[in-house]
Amino acid sequence: MLKAILWSQWKPTRGLVLITSIIAFALPVSSLTITSTLRAQEVTRVMQSYGALYPMLAALTGLLIAMAAWAPDHAGRHTYALSLPVTRSQYAGMRFIAGSAFIGVTAAALLVGTLIVAVAGAIPDGLHVYPVALTFRFALAAMVAYAIFFAISSSTSQTAGVILGVMASILLAQFVLAMMEVDFNLIEKVGEFLAYRPGLFSVFAGRWMLIDA
């Protein structure tokens, strides 16, 4: 059954996978063409700039594949799923695994691109290439984004309401703290928790360096 779901999910996803894979392949290769004439210090600076693009692509990949995973079910009002002799959790699990496999395709494209950079030999003396580490991080980041959006897409209106309620509560709490002149920035703390280790989005933060010292 997983094979059938893989195939049914592949059809709405393949275009997105193709686009993200092309971008993932092109990113490291294009960075190599820019840095090929630069000195080590400048190369690390360019790589830092490029480093912002990898997490963005990872987030975009996760978002698109997660939305595509549920698109046919939403469009068909879940009749296909309800016709199958499986529980909802089994069905959602297979959808989750199928989407993860498609993220693997984009990650593989990135790996090929980064390996080309590594073997091209155009890296300045004193610097090193980290193709596997960067690709692994990309895959994890894309999976985190995918898991978040997959959970949101599969959730009920009630769950979406709970999430919105939590966000509104934080805003309200911050407003109350400000009214009471309490010197505590709750929104900043929540943001720090989410963005820094071990926060939900921490994998996206920090330096993404394909070439570094």
Place this chain on the structure above:
Amino acid sequence: MRKYVSWAIAIALFAGTAAGAQDIRTQERVVDAAQARVVRAQARVDALNDSIARTMQTFDSLTVGPLRVLVHPRFRTVVEAAARAASAKLVADAPAQVSRLAKVRLVVRPWSDTTEGGLVFLVRPGHNDRMEAYIDSDSATFAHHFVAIGERYLASTIDGRLRMWAGTLLLPDTASDRVWVQYRVDLVSANGVVARNCYGGDVRACMLTLGLTTTTDPVLEWYDAADRRAIIKREMDFRPHGYRVQSEQCLAGDDASCTDVLRQYTEYHRTPVMSDIRESLVSVALQLGGASAYDRLLVASGTPTEQLEAAATVPIDSVVRAWQRRIRDTRTASDAMSLPIAIGSLFWIGLCGALSLRSTRWR
């Protein structure tokens, strides 16, 4: 003695200023001002004498190894433990020379009567090295300050030629791997081929790069024709009107023009790389020299090369080769991926995945 010095300064001030005065009225004003300065200086001397006398009366005196500490009773307990830890570190750094610290006093007193901060400072003639601590600081903080002040005091006795060459106080602590990695990037990114050759393994090039061998013609010795052209090309963006004709001839392939123009840009004649990289060579010399290397460095004299050889107890070539290896081989973990990132991500993937399976309702 202080009074005589104060008067001497006042007389010098008076004489120097009065000589420039144009008329009697101006001279009178100068004399008045000088007298006022003398009065203020004398008041400061009196206050200092009074302060020292009161400090000696009210402070506890501690002797821990080479450290002599005057401490306000409020800080005594924590400072005693700190002094023991600091003493151990300083003795390990420079077992023979650390006794020099007995000539000076570390003083720990409250910052003021109204705040709770503590102030650590070193007293020695003509010098006041101070660092802040706080009443709730633990002994590790005080120990850190004692070590820092003690090391700075010891390092200040290093032969001036080596300090001038390194451009910094030379402390026994070594740089972190991340700093070494940055040195490598600086070296391979240098404008001059000499630095890149140094990274490539050429010891003579390293001697030039590190300023251990002096050069009479940096334009020709540090840079090759491609470097010179690249520098001129870059400079033309910043100084489009400077040496325009020669610069254009340079870019057209005339290396003599490149050389002539580069001779005018003196900022390229100072050092082929940032001079703080030199500190790393001292660090390698100390490592090669073993436990008493810093002791030897503190009393060594001669050229920087001779002092480094004295510390390392090996010829400078060996020091430079060891430094080259360290520059080339030091690696830091990649920022691209780490175990905590992987574990954190897997946790969130698992959590979100589990939440998506949990719902029993079809939308």
